[in-house]
Amino acid sequence: MRRRRDGRDLLKLCRFDADRLGVVDGPLVRDVTPVLERLPAQRWPAPPGDALIGHLAGLRPWIEAARAAAPAIELGRVTLRSPVASPGKVIAVRSNYQGTEADDAGATPPCPELFLKAASSVAGAGDGLQLRLPGRRVDHEVELVAVVGQRLDGPTQALQQGVVAGYCIGIDVTMRGPEDRGLRKSLDGFTLIGPWLTTADEVADPNGLEVELSVNGEIRQRGNTARLVHGVPALLGAAASYFTLQPGDILMTGTPPGVGPLERGDVVRCSIDRLGALRVEVR
Numbered sequence: 282m283r284r285r286r287d288g289r290d291l292l293k294l295c296r297f298d299a300d301r302l303g304v305v306d307g308p309l310v311r312d313v314t315p316v317l318e319r320l321p322a323q324r325w326p327a328p329p330g331d332a333l334i335g336h337l338a339g340l341r342p343w344i345e346a347a348r349a350a351a352p353a354i355e356l357g358r359v360t361l362r363s364p365v366a367s368p369g370k371v372i373a374v375r376s377n378y379q380g381t382e383a384d385d386a387g388a389t390p391p392c393p394e395l396f397l398k399a400a401s402s403v404a405g406a407g408d409g410l411q412l413r414l415p416g417r418r419v420d421h422e423v424e425l426v427a428v429v430g431q432r433l434d435g436p437t438q439a440l441q442q443g444v445v446a447g448y449c450i451g452i453d454v455t456m457r458g459p460e461d462r463g464l465r466k467s468l469d470g471f472t473l474i475g476p477w478l479t480t481a482d483e484v485a486d487p488n489g490l491e492v493e494l495s496v497n498g499e500i501r502q503r504g505n506t507a508r509l510v511h512g513v514p515a516l517l518g519a520a521a522s523y524f525t526l527q528p529g530d531i532l533m534t535g536t537p538p539g540v541g542p543l544e545r546g547d548v549v550r551c552s553i554d555r556l557g558a559l560r561v562e563v564r
């Protein structure tokens with residue numbers, strides 16, 4: 282088990298198989314599902330936000346205590362689900378890398394161009410990507426994803442510690458066509474996130490991470506989050522000026538150049554420094 286210099290365990294949290302909670306430990310997943318019993322019991326209507334993400338700080342000592350004795354399973358033998366089970370919303374942004382469309386036009390917007398995707402589009406690596414409308418072109422966009430860790434009801438809070446619970450890799454899947462953007466990006470499984478949640482304290486600086494996506498072994502997208510036009514705090518602050526953010530809300534930060542089409546049978550592999558690798562099959 283790796284430890285940081287201050288002695289705390291590094292924490293990569295995954296959701297796998299039928300809603301099991303795991304800690305990723307090298308090639309193993311340690312099943313710490315019993316810790317979920319410590320979440321407060323919920324009655325209808327459930328409060329907004331993802332309960333696990335919202336209570337992560339309080340649960341973390343229990344997770345770290347449970348992991349050493351937890352049953353271990355090989356990572357390759359589990360089906361990875363979205364690390365956020367119940368996201369309230371997915372916030373995404375248009376043209377947010379230097380060198381892409383908006384920047385080339387010499388008109389980098391002073392405000393990020395945010396839009397929303399349906400929360401029901403969120404899925405994990407093991408769920409794969411279903412192309413449900415035959416004949417429609419569908420493109421991949423690899424993106425750094427930040428998961429909101431606490432309620433945020435104004436832009437001034439966006440810089441506070443603890444606002445981001447953690448980071449993961451995302452694919453913002455996009456169908457081409459005349460429909461509204463939010464609709465074309467909200468088909469089931471069109472927000473693929475994972476492979477797990479890397480807690481924010483493991484990612485000292487989210488603004489210097491290499492981002493890469495390949496399809497069937499051929500590299501299509503490559504970038505570095507140092508080239509984000511608007512970084513994570515600016516995006517969260519902009520989003521929070523429109524609406525309250527809740528634990529488990531998902532922020533997609535935009536995609537580097539190289540967006541391209543996907544076909545049935547393709548295998549997509551994405552990687553971002555410190556966050557692991559996300560492998561998705563197109564079905």
Ligand code: MN
Binds near residue numbers: 536
């Ligand atoms: Mn995108």
